[in-house]
Amino acid sequence: PFDVLVIGGGPAGASAAIYAARKGVRTGIVAERFGGQILDTTTIENFISVKETDGEKLAAQLEAHVREYPVDIMDSVSVEGLERKDDMIHVTLKNGAVLKSKTAIIATGARWRNVGVPGEEEFRTKGVANCTHCDAPLFAGKDVAVIGGGNSGLESAIDLAGIVNHVTVLEFAPELKADSVLQERVNSLPNVTVIKNAATKEITGTDKVTGLTYVDRETNEEHHIELQGVFVQIGLVPNTEWLEGTVEMDRGQIIVDKQGATSVPGVFAAGDCTDSAYKQIIISMGSGATAALGAFDYLIRH
Numbered sequence: 001p002f003d004v005l006v007i008g009g010g011p012a013g014a015s016a017a018i019y020a021a022r023k024g025v026r027t028g029i030v031a032e033r034f035g036g037q038i039l040d041t042t043t044i045e046n047f048i049s050v051k052e053t054d055g056e057k058l059a060a061q062l063e064a065h066v067r068e069y070p071v072d073i074m075d076s077v078s079v080e081g082l083e084r085k086d087d088m089i090h091v092t093l094k095n096g097a098v099l100k101s102k103t104a105i106i107a108t109g110a111r112w113r114n115v116g117v118p119g120e121e122e123f124r125t126k127g128v129a130n131c132t133h134c135d136a137p138l139f140a141g142k143d144v145a146v147i148g149g150g151n152s153g154l155e156s157a158i159d160l161a162g163i164v165n166h167v168t169v170l171e172f173a174p175e176l177k178a179d180s181v182l183q184e185r186v187n188s189l190p191n192v193t194v195i196k197n198a199a200t201k202e203i204t205g206t207d208k209v210t211g212l213t214y215v216d217r218e219t220n221e222e223h224h225i226e227l228q229g230v231f232v233q234i235g236l237v238p239n240t241e242w243l244e245g246t247v248e249m250d251r252g253q254i255i256v257d258k259q260g261a262t263s264v265p266g267v268f269a270a271g272d273c274t275d276s277a278y279k280q281i282i283i284s285m286g287s288g289a290t291a292a293l294g295a296f297d298y299l300i301r302h
């Protein structure tokens with residue numbers, strides 16, 4: 001059996017595995033796709049001390065760093081369940097096999113919800129973006145749209161308004177769902193326009209995004225806006241469906257304490273799958289380190 005079994009091979013999982021292995025405990029890492037979300041990322045400019053890199057390069061460096069240590073890496077392997085039994089954590093894989101470990105660190109990350117319209121996939125990284133903290137500066141002085149009028153959509157619009165020329169917020173429902181303080185802030189900004197009842201139909205472009213077509217759900221009329229960027233903000237979904245009924249969660253986000261511990265003894269969690277306030281590479285890595293040190297603390301006490 002393992003001492004520490006990490007589930008997920010993104011920045012949080014890689015960091016957790018390295019911190020655990022450096023304690024000389026038996027460490028394994030199971031991942032569906034080693035690298036995680038960064039594999040879908042082009043330019044990364046906010047991974048502090050590395051001025052600029054890209055997702056593929058960073059993912060390769062993560063893996064190379066983990067391989068410096070005696071970590072048992074199981075890539076392209078999916079986890080389906082987790083259970084605490086006889087003081088051990090039993091982790092069930094999709095192929096039916098069961099891995100046993102004294103502790104587990106869940107780092108299965110999250111995925112952005114898509115609007116599912118033509119152009120969204122085609123222009124991803126060519127004008128279609130999700131992460132405002134990551135990509136807003138690429139649109140300095142340009143016109144952009146934010147799809148989604150919830151808290152994350154309006155936070156994104158407020159953030160963008162200080163950087164880009166103009167922001168159009170498109171909300172599908174007749175009313176914005178965001179907190180009223182955010183709505184008031186948005187209404188006070190001269191370069192933000194809010195359109196309600198707007199069903200995005202298509203993101204248009206050539207080699208890059210050039211516009212967005214939406215249907216006014218009240219009049220059924222189609223409208224086209226010329227712009228250079230679209231931020232999709234209709235939700236970040238944690239990859240935790242498989243944990244239903246095991247660890248305590250808040251809207252799918254695993255609740256962790258200061259040591260990264262979950263509600264199940266011996267089970268820790270880190271990164272975008274947790275209730276951390278912000279979802280970023282550097283934050284995921286920090287919480288991966290925290291969870292590994294938390295797991296080690298647990299090991300020396302049990």
Ligand code: FAD
Pocket residue numbers: 007008009010011012013030031032033034035036037038040041042043044045046047077078079080107108109110111112130131134135239242270271272273279280281282284
């Ligand atoms: P993830 O990266 O999501 O990794 C999750 C891991 O768990 C993967 O290996 C996955 O295969 C695995 N997994 C999931 N479910 C299972 C399962 N059931 N069984 C086994 N394995 C499983 N952040 C920045 O700081 N700067 C940026 O510039 C930036 N740009 C971004 C651009 C895009 C397009 C996206 C999508 C995100 C961006 N982010 C950026 C956010 C950043 O990528 C995430 O915050 C970070 O990757 C989270 O790391 P994580 O390890 O928690 O999860």
